[in-house]
Amino acid sequence: xxxxxxxxxGLVQPGGxxxxxxxxxxxxxxxxxxxxxxxxxxxxxxxxxxxxxKANSYTTEYAASVxxxxxxxxxxxxxxxxxxxxxxxxxxxxxxxxxxxxxTTWSTAxxxxxxxxxxxxxxx
Amino acid sequence: xxxxxxxxxxxxxxxxxxxxxxxxxSQGISxxxxxxxxxxxxxxxxxxxxxxxxxxxxxxxxxxxGSGTEFTLTIxxxxxxxxxxxxxxxxxxxxxxFGGGTKVEI
Numbered sequence: 291x292x293x294x295x296x297x298x299x300g301l302v303q304p305g306g307x308x309x310x311x312x313x314x315x316x317x318x319x320x321x322x323x324x325x326x327x328x329x330x331x332x333x334x335x336x337x338x339x340x341x342x343x344k345a346n347s348y349t350t351e352y353a354a355s356v357x358x359x360x361x362x363x364x365x366x367x368x369x370x371x372x373x374x375x376x377x378x379x380x381x382x383x384x385x386x387x388x389x390x391x392x393x394t395t396w397s398t399a400x401x402x403x404x405x406x407x408x409x410x411x412x413x414x
Numbered sequence: 415x416x417x418x419x420x421x422x423x424x425x426x427x428x429x430x431x432x433x434x435x436x437x438x439x440s441q442g443i444s445x446x447x448x449x450x451x452x453x454x455x456x457x458x459x460x461x462x463x464x465x466x467x468x469x470x471x472x473x474x475x476x477x478x479x480g481s482g483t484e485f486t487l488t489i490x491x492x493x494x495x496x497x498x499x500x501x502x503x504x505x506x507x508x509x510x511x512f513g514g515g516t517k518v519e520i
Contacts, residue, residue, distance in 0.1 A: 335503075337510040352509065354415065354509060387457055396444075397445070398464075400448035400463040
């Protein structure tokens with residue numbers, strides 16, 4: 291069974307930093323692209339970014355709203371995904387989901403597994 | 415960025431109804447579209463990918479169609495557990511984007 295478990299959320303002041311982690315199990319983590327998706331309270335889903343697998347050089351993509359402030363990384367030896375968030379803004383307040391992309395082609399790169407989410411609150 | 419516009423934002427229906435949700439893309443995305451269902455307080459769940467392929471385990475009352483810029487999610491015979499929120503997502507170009515969501519209410 292695929293399991294994705296996020297940790298590291300909490301309260302942080304504007305301008306601060308936070309690092310989220312995601313522990314993956316139940317599948318061959320190293321094969322998959324991995325995404326972060328967030329959801330502000332009472333709002334819709336927002337894609338944050340993606341990291342590809344080793345075969346695709348671990349390259350990353352980001353939403354414009356976080357580019358230059360957030361960094362996605364992974365450690366395949368630990369089956370772990372990370373989201374380093376710097377220069378946090380109040381509008382970054384959201385539940386952050388660790389997600390798995392089903393495949394590596396455009397037609398199969400949808401998210402097929404989600405973690406339970408971790409809440410990040412940016413407030414003074 | 416590719417914008418996805420879902421309509422309607424809210425949909426009132428009854429058990430047993432057939433409902434259709436539309437997702438329009440600001441530019442052509444071939445069939446690189448997925449649909450998700452999200453229940454309150456829970457993570458979303460994949461329903462359909464490649465515009466019309468049903469994810470394993472998803473009931474056959476859910477169906478998807480479309481290509482290019484216009485897509486639809488149809489639920490044939492609404493069940494009580496279907497009254498929740500649905501999102502589309504395009505996978506054609508980065509940044510990936512979601513539609514604004516459609517809440518199906520009784």
